[in-house]
Amino acid sequence: MSDSDTDSAPRVLARSDWYAITLHPRAEPSRGVMVTFDNISFGIQEKGFGTDFALKLGFDNIYVSQKKESQYQGLSVADFHAAVAPVTAGRNVFAYGASLGAYAALYYGGCIDARIVASAPKNSAHPSIGSDRFAGLAFRHVEISETPLSSKPPIILIDPHSREDMIFLERCVCPAYPQAQVVEYPYAGHAVLETIQANGQLGKLTRGIFVRGRVPEIQLRTEGCHIYHCERGRHLRQLGELAEAEAQMLRSLEIRLNRTALENLLLLFIAQERHRDVIALCMAQLARCPAPRREWLVSDYMKGLIARSGFDWNVFASRLP
Numbered sequence: 001m002s003d004s005d006t007d008s009a010p011r012v013l014a015r016s017d018w019y020a021i022t023l024h025p026r027a028e029p030s031r032g033v034m035v036t037f038d039n040i041s042f043g044i045q046e047k048g049f050g051t052d053f054a055l056k057l058g059f060d061n062i063y064v065s066q067k068k069e070s071q072y073q074g075l076s077v078a079d080f081h082a083a084v085a086p087v088t089a090g091r092n093v094f095a096y097g098a099s100l101g102a103y104a105a106l107y108y109g110g111c112i113d114a115r116i117v118a119s120a121p122k123n124s125a126h127p128s129i130g131s132d133r134f135a136g137l138a139f140r141h142v143e144i145s146e147t148p149l150s151s152k153p154p155i156i157l158i159d160p161h162s163r164e165d166m167i168f169l170e171r172c173v174c175p176a177y178p179q180a181q182v183v184e185y186p187y188a189g190h191a192v193l194e195t196i197q198a199n200g201q202l203g204k205l206t207r208g209i210f211v212r213g214r215v216p217e218i219q220l221r222t223e224g225c226h227i228y229h230c231e232r233g234r235h236l237r238q239l240g241e242l243a244e245a246e247a248q249m250l251r252s253l254e255i256r257l258n259r260t261a262l263e264n265l266l267l268l269f270i271a272q273e274r275h276r277d278v279i280a281l282c283m284a285q286l287a288r289c290p291a292p293r294r295e296w297l298v299s300d301y302m303k304g305l306i307a308r309s310g311f312d313w314n315v316f317a318s319r320l321p
Contacts, residue, residue, distance in 0.1 A: 010046055014083035017067065018074025021083045022046040024054070024061040031058040032092030034210070035084060035114060037101035038065040040124075050096055057210055059094070062087060064104065069133075071125040072104050073140045077147055081111045088112045094210060098193050100124075106144050106154060106173060116154035117209055119192045120165050121173060128171045129164055145176035153179045155215060159188045161235040183215050187222070187231040189260070195220065195227045226252045230261040237268055257288055263302050275309035282311050286320060294320075 008025040015021070024047065034057075036050030045065050054061035062084055066072050095109030095116045102118035103126075109116040123141075125134035154177050158165055173180065188195040196202045201218040208216035222228045233248030246268060252261035262285055269277045289297055294317045298306070303313045 012046065013062070013087070014079065015044075016074065018070055019064065019066045019072070020044045020046060021080070022063050022065075023087055024051055024063065026055050026058065026060050030060050031211070032060070032094070033062060033088050034059040034094045034096055035062040035064065035088070035105070035109070035112070037095070037097035037104035037108075038063075039098065040071075040100045041068055043068040049098065049101055053206070054096075057207070059210070060087070064108070066104075069137075071100065071123055071134060071137060071139075072107070073125070073137065075108075077108060077111050080108045085112060088114070097121075099190065102156075103168075106176070107141065107147055109154075110150040111148040113150050113152070115152045116150055117157075118154055118173075119157040120159070120162065120190050121156065122165055122168045122190070123172075124164075126168070126172065128167055143175070144172055147176075149176060153177060153181055155209060156180050156182045157192045158182060158184060159190065159192060159231065160184045160186055161231065162190050163238060165190060181215065185220060187228045187235070188220060189227055189231040189234075198227060199225070224255065226255040226258055226261070228252075229255065230258060230264070233261065234264050237264060242268060242272070253285065257285060257297075259297055263298060266298075266302060266306060270305055270309065278306060278309040279311045282306060282313060283316065286313070286317055291320070 008027060011023045013021045013023050034050060034054035036054060038048055042048055042065065044067055047063050048065060051061045051063050067074060093112055093114040095105040095114035097105040098119040099122055102121035103123040105116050105118050106121055122129065124131035125137050125139050127139065156169065156173065158169060160166060185192055185195065193202060196205055196218065199220050204216055205218055208214055229248045230252035233245045233252060236245035236248060246265065249261045249265040252258060253265070266278060266281060269281065285297065286294060298313065306313055
């Protein structure tokens with residue numbers, strides 16, 4: 001029997017210009033309800049992070065999406081509760097998300113007394129982070145500690161070397177949930193779930209949490225893993241150990257071309273005014289990058305910084321086959 005044979009039609013529980021909340025029911029019996037939350041930039045849609053996963057695992061899914069880069073500021077706890085409580089009342093409920101979605105799981109999950117699973121929770125518009133990217137967005141939310149709190153300690157998955165994530169944990173999450181189960185994955189980076197998936201361990205982790213009710217011990221690769229070398233290099237750069245940071249990020253790029261290592265290495269070169277190294281690195285990495293991915297490889301902000309070294313990323317990219 002296929003998944004489509006066991007699932008029922010989706011139903012929109014609430015929708016506005018700011019958000020959409022959609023129920024994806026699974027034919028009974030189900031394990032309960034998994035409420036999953038959109039990431040930062042996907043925009044309003046009816047399915048996304050966690051929808052297929054929840055259904056496959058035997059849960060009904062309530063998917064919560066938000067207007068792109070609105071940081072959930074248009075969804076109140078009261079409106080969220082009114083939409084989902086009739087579905088979740090008296091049932092086994094999880095709230096699950098990553099990054100901004102993890103923040104949302106913590107912010108809204110308490111009002112339905114969910115078991116919250118939050119991977120690297122962070123809201124970059126929150127004053128504790130103060131990202132320039134969201135300087136023009138009015139932050140309307142109260143602190144997590146001022147929302148209705150779940151009776152169940154949340155599970156927080158985090159890289160202890162990820163500076164902003166740790167700031168958000170200490171300032172915004174721990175005051176609300178001092179008994180949270182914090183599970184550390186050193187050098188997994190902000191995208192903890194992606195790193196665990198790259199190590200072939202995500203199924204073991206998620207089944208352990210959502211089916212067996214415990215966080216299983218998993219081992220992540222170190223030497224030879226591009227994510228490990230990149231994140232270790234970024235941490236060393238923050239500590240001022242620049243030579244070793246450079247070596248680690250070069251090792252990451254050698255293993256796999258990746259945006260995070262490239263941008264951090266370029267920032268290191270730019271800070272040292274090593275303009276020739278900036279240009280040489282840009283040319284080398286552009287040359288090995290397939291044409292459809294060149295636009296993705298660095299952000300517009302990074303392109304502006306690179307231009308100060310005398311290198312126009314877009315012009316050079318346009319000359320490559």
